[in-house]
Amino acid sequence: MKTDSQLQHDVMAELEWDPSIHHADIGVSVTGGVVTLSGLVRSYAEKLEAEKAAYRVAGTKAIAEELKVRYPADAKTADSEIAKRIVDVLAWDALVPDDRIKVKVEQGWVTLTGTVDWYYQKEAARRAAGRITGVVGVTNLISLRQVPVASDVKERIMAAIKRSASDDAASVTVLTDGGKVTLGGRVKAWTERQIAERAAWAAPGVTSIVDNIVVA
Missing domain, CATH: 3.30.1340.30 (Histidine-containing Protein; Chain: A;)
Structure with a gap:
């Protein structure tokens, strides 16, 4: 170690x-x-x-x-201009349902709200907003729409982890409670933990994740 x-x-x-x-x-x-x-x-x-x-x-x-x-010495970008650029970027991003997302900017800090179907859409919106010049931070309050949870969601998550991760995946545990997923176990690298999180978020109906995986 x-x-x-x-x-x-x-x-x-x-x-x-x-x-x-x-x-x-x-x-x-x-x-x-x-x-x-x-x-x-x-x-x-x-x-x-x-x-x-x-x-x-x-x-x-x-x-x-x-x-x-800390930005270069140029004049700071106005909040209204930052907001417009973010709205334009979201409209061009095929991964983001821009009609469901609202943007607020205050002193360069962006707050995103709205509702989407998938976690990857929420993350895509955050990444898009963060790339705009003048943004000093992003608060992502976009929520996930409640959808029926597949009865075999645990098996789907475990199968996805095993496809992507190494032998460490065998030590990962998955508990489900409605749309909430709790991950546990031990892995050797942070990337293995991230793989498990991504696999869980990709499962249908998942709205929140508690990641208790230990990197050791």
């Missing part, structure tokens, strides 16, 4: 390796496998990429994200 100093070194190397991240202004500290990212980034999208980079490193158990967005 990696020491905290080894994990810190690996996360810093991963941030430096990713060309979409300006790593010079990002600090990394690690305590008990929990990675803290601090410092400055140039956009909300870069903030998300830094998080993803840290999660990619084996041994990362959790992330405390304290990054702040």
Whole structure:
């Protein structure tokens, strides 16, 4: 198992390796496998990429994200212009049912509301909003429409995990209660945990997930 100093070194190397991240202004500290990212980034999208980079490193158990967005010295984009750009981007995104989503922008912070059928649509809307220049953060309050839960949803989730993950998938447990899914067990890498989450969200009728999988 990696020491905290080894994990810190690996996360810093991963941030430096990713060309979409300006790593010079990002600090990394690690305590008990929990990675803290601090410092400055140039956009909300870069903030998300830094998080993803840290999660990619084996041994990362959790992330405390304290990054702040600092834009170049240009004049700040008006909230009305940011909102218009987001609405336009959502309209062009084939994954997003834009007619069901409302956008609010206040001092660069975006709040998304509405109702969609699938979790991937909710995430696609968040990603699209986060790419717009001037956005400093996104609160995603889009809800999932209640649909009947398939009787074999647990089996579908387990089958999807086994198709995508390694032998670690055998240790993942799935409990269902209506549209709520609780994941448990142990895996060796954070990517295995993410695979299990994606598989659960892809199941019909799932509206919430409690992820208790331990990375060890």
